[in-house]
Every structure is written in structure tokens, then in C-alpha cells.
Amino acid sequence: MEFNSHPATNRKETISEISNFSSKKVPILFRNSISEIPFTTYGTFAIYKYPAKFIPQVIAYVLKNYAKPGMTVFDPFAGYGTTGLVARVYGYNYELWDLNPIIEVIHKTATLKRSVIKIQNLIELLEELKKSKKEFIPNWSNLNYWFPKEFLPLLSKAWGFVHSLSEDTKYFLLIPLLNITRYFSWSDETVHKLYKSKYSRKKIENLLKGNWKMKFYRMLRDEVLKLFNKICEYEKLNPKSVNFKIKSGVDTLETHLEESVNILITSPPYLQAQEYIRSTKLELFWLGYNEDYIKNLSKKEIPYRDVKEIEIYSPKYHEFREKIKENHLRILFEKYFKAILGVFSNLGEKVENYMCIFVGPAKIRATPIPIDDIIVEHLQKFGWKHEITYIDKILSRVMFESNINPATGIKDSRIKTEHLVILRK
């Protein structure tokens, strides 16, 4: 199956494309738009590599330009939970949903208070971890495929210890240990996908030649200290104490908003990706989730899952659907739009002010699909007015790191612009 991302567009092409679409498309560089958040990986906005994570500046831009005091923001495909972390900074209440239960761990870690623990206590905890006799082994039939047998006793002891800690201290160690566990696996930790590469085989070979136990504890300590610094950095943004709700492990297609919200801001799954659960599988197993639960989550991911029939009111949707000749690709296209458009029209009933939807225009075969225009056309039928679409150039938000598409042997053109659609009620 071949899905490519949007082709590289240079500045000139971007501008002409913009004027062709409509006058409501405006180029922007979100990453440079918010002076108080100096870079995209600032503070706890980057403590774990989650695929297709929002850069915090996108949410900050929306909140600074469209939100009013007392409003609640809602992200139904929240992933890492960036929306919540930024909402705290500007003092807005928030609600986050995601199929992936890892959101819970990331959120608890990213909002830790530095005052809860001293660095000295963290160092002592790590010493205790080294001596601990507690054990934990994930309930995963493929464990031996992903981990050299030599490392398992060490990992088991570290995880046994961390799982036994109280809520107050556990989150200072969990994500650091997740990151190191990934490094001590056969998987290539430089890509999101769970994948054995030439590099990762070499990595394990080299580890086994040296004092890997010492390296494990040293890396873990460095990760813990790095996290502590990031928590301090986030606190410099003066996050407020606000009300929030998190629903993890939920299917957005089958969940309803209990209370109204003001602004929905989200980036839905990509047309070509079913990467989220698969790419965090290793972490989910060590966190204690079992095989059946994880398989079930995978089955609910957009766009491969079955979806309810809905009428689609976008002429562009029908025009592009006609262009797709291959049956399986047409089915995928239909499932994708029925899923996301169904979600937005349903949830939109309880959104009082704005819907802000961030998408990367994808390609099916050689045809770029104008996901943003299709969303606008469909939602206009439900009373939403198109305020503006911001077009951002991606610098580092890379979804798939491989350059060559394994299906075609052709160099993948990567997504080079992302579109933020703003709709007003």
C-alpha cells in the first residue's frame, strides 16, 4: 500500500496554492509566534517521543487569539496531551481524551511539582532501585523477540521497584525508565515505529560487549535528572491550577461529551497511519497492560476500523473519492473521513465557540488530499463558519523517519506543511 505525505512545497508554490484555495488561507510559522515558549521541546512539552505530537506554540497561538477567561478547551485525540499542558500555562480548564492510555502517564509526569521531591531524594531512590529484589515481567508473548535475555533480570528488577512506589514518587522515575527500557531493547529508539534496524542490532552488540549494567544505571540517572530539569523549566511558565478531566483508553467515536466545552482543538489521526498503539506497544507492556487489551486498542484506531455510515456534505470529498481507482484505497479514504467527520459533527454539538483542527495534507498515490477543505465544507452544513486556515511549515515534526518507501523503493516526500482550520459557531 502506498501512501505518501504532502510533497515539499517551496515558498512560491505555497503562496500560489493558498490563493487558489481561498482567500482565507494564511501562512504562519507557529514555532516563532510565542515568545514565552522559546523552543518546541521546552519544559515538559518533550519528555517522551510521541508520534505526531503538537508543538506547544500551536495551542498557545489558539488560546492567545481565540480564548477568553473561564473557557474550557477540549482535545478528543489528545495523544501526548500537549493541549492540557498549554491550557494550564494560560489558565484554562481542559478535557483530554485518547485511545492510548499512555496519555495518563505522560500527563501525570509532565505536571509534577518540583517541590514534591529533592534531587538528593531522587538519587537515593535510584540507589534503592539498584538493590531492590522486587520483580516485574510484562505479560507479552513477544518479550524475548524485543529484549536480549541478558537484560531481562535487570529490567525486571528496575520495573518491579518502580511499580511498587507510591503515586508521589513513581512518576519521577516511570518515563525515564520507559525511555531507557526502549534503549535496552532490540528496537530502534530513534524512530517511532517498533522496528529492528541495522543500527539497533549494532547498538545491542556494543552494549553486550561493555559494562551494560553500569551504563543502564548511569543512563537512568541522567534521564531522571533531565526530567527534573524539564519540570523546573515548565514551572517557569507559571502553570495555573485549573480544572481538568482526562479519559484515557477511550474510543472517541463512541464517547460523548458530558458537559459543554468552549474550544475544541485537536489533531486527528493521519490518513495514512495506524502507528500510535503499535509504536507505543513496548511501553504499554512494561506499564502493565496485557496483550488482549493492547490488541483491542489497536483495532479501534482510525482509519482501519469499521465506522458508521454517514452522509458527507463536502463536494471535494466526492470529487477526490472518484479519483481513487483502487478499491482498498477508496475504502480507507471513506473510512477515514466517515470517522473524523462523524466525530467532529457529533462532538461539535457541545462545542460553544470554536473548533480548531490541525491536519497534515496527505497523498493517496500521487493525489494530494485536501483534508482541511473537506472538513470545512462538511462542517459548514452543521452551522460552523470558516474563520481562517493557517498554513504552517514543518521543520522538525517528522512522522515517519524512513526516506525510502519500502513498498515502492521511491523516496518518500514528507509532509511539509500542516494546516490549522479555525471554525466558529
Ligand SMILES: C[S@@+](CC[C@H](N)C(=O)[O-])C[C@H]1O[C@@H](n2cnc3c(N)ncnc32)[C@H](O)[C@@H]1O
Ligand atoms: C495526531 S495524534 C494526536 C497528537 C496530539 N496532538 C499530541 O500533541 O500528542 C492522533 C491521536 O489519535 C488517537 N486515536 C486514534 N484513533 C482513536 C480513536 N478511535 N479514539 C481516540 N483516539 C484515537 C491516537 O492514539 C493519537 O494519539
